[in-house]
Amino acid sequence: MNDTTPFAIADPEDQEKGWFHGAWGGIKQIWDKGNSDFYLSGRYWHTSLGFTDEDRDRYDDWGLGGGYGRSLTDEKGNQRMLYALIAQDSFEKPMYLTGVGWLAQWRMPGDLRVGAGYSVAIIANSIATDYIPFPAPAPLVSIGNEKVSLYCTFFNSILYFFAKTSF
Structure with a gap:
């Protein structure tokens, strides 16, 4: 598990100072080299696992918004991400999220890649947290290429789809 955190790509000097210092060093590597x-x-897709039909009818499924991030592909071909987004939540109010992600990636025919991993975000929204930031670990999958990818994650009985383009 530790190999999937930013700690794994930090300089050895940062790693020797402890896990948090090493993780911060890895975050700096993603930012500087990504x-x-x-x-x-x-x-959004509000699943029947956590929402009634009446709930789903009144929610807005379009999480319009955008964000900025940095991503780095490591020597194994896995992707490491830093990101910050602002999007509307299911009640059309702002939702803020920032975090880190890791994806193991597998090459498919052509330039296509599929990935699976996880993200740990800090989320603040009107629904679940009344804008009090809280940590949200979540699975993460992707399909795309080096420049454009579609992602999906699952949290709080909601599937969330978003896209990323790298430049």
């Missing part, structure tokens, strides 16, 4: 990314927030 690609710039633009995020486009997409769509």
Whole structure:
């Protein structure tokens, strides 16, 4: 598990100072050496696992918004991400999220890649937290190429789809 955190790509000097110092060193590596990314927030799917039909009828499924981040592909071909987004939540109010992500990636025919991993975000929204930031670990999957990818994550019985383009 530790190999998937920013700690794993930190300089050895940072790692020797402890886990938090090493993780911060890895975050700096992603920021300094990674690609710039633009995020486009997409769509929510409120599953029947946590929402009634009446709830789903009154929620807005379009999480319009965007964000900025940095991503770095490591020597194994895995992707490490830093991101910050602002999108509308299911009640069309602002939702703020920032975090880190890690994806193991597998090459498919052509330039296509699929990925699976996780993200740990700090989220503040009107629904679940009344804008009090809280940590939200979540699974993360992707399909795309080096420049454009579609992502999906699952949290609080909601599937959330968004896209990223790197430049």
